Amino acid sequence: MDLKLEFIVLPVSDVDRARSFYEAAGFRLDVDQTFSEDYRLVHLTPPGSECSIMFGKGLTSAAPGSAQGLYLVVDDIEKARAELVGRGVEVSEIFHDGGGLLHHGHDADGVVHRGQGQERLAGPHPDRASYASYVTFRDPDGNGWGLQEVKQRAPGR
Structure with a gap:
């Protein structure tokens, strides 16, 4: 059985502001429909994703900004960060933790990559190892996103 993640519902407080933010970040608008x-x-x-986001009015009772640890995978963290900055998105500096895939802690940004007690190290991973270099950003409500550089996927991925 294939189970493909199709979309994620984001809790937002201002639908138009959220739409403007995500369109500015380069997301493609698929639907904007008012039913009532x-x-x-x-x-x-x-861009390039098979999974989408949805938000709006009457979609979720979750508190705006409560979605955390959302990941977008990129093959060049420096290029992706520069593009987001160029689009007006406030993005963290590039960082790494030296461990990547094996770490599963949470930090204050809602990023799920770090082991407990590890500090962020500035810049991309020195070897540019897959799953080890990151940037973070938030939408206007505080929903937390991470970009993760993956140059070679782990087996079975």
């Missing part, structure tokens, strides 16, 4: 005064659906897709 209490129900609006906005559906966007990150």
Whole structure:
């Protein structure tokens, strides 16, 4: 059985502001439809992704900004960061933890890559190892995103 993740619902407080942010970040607008005064659906897709995001009015009871640890995988962390900055997105500096795939802690940014007690190290991983270099950003509500550089996927991925 194939189980493909199709979309993630993001809790936002201002639908138009969120739409503007994600479009500015390069996400493709797929749908923006108002069904009633209490129900609006906005559906966007990150470039190259098969999984989309949805937000709107009447979609979720989750608190705006409560979605954390959302990852976008890129093959060049420096280029991806520069593009987001060029699009006006406030993005962290590039960092690494030296361990990558084997670490599963959480940090204050909601990033799920680090082991407990590890500090972020400035810059990309020295060997540019897959799953080891990151940047983070937040949407206007505080939903937390990470970009993770993957040059070669782990077996079975």
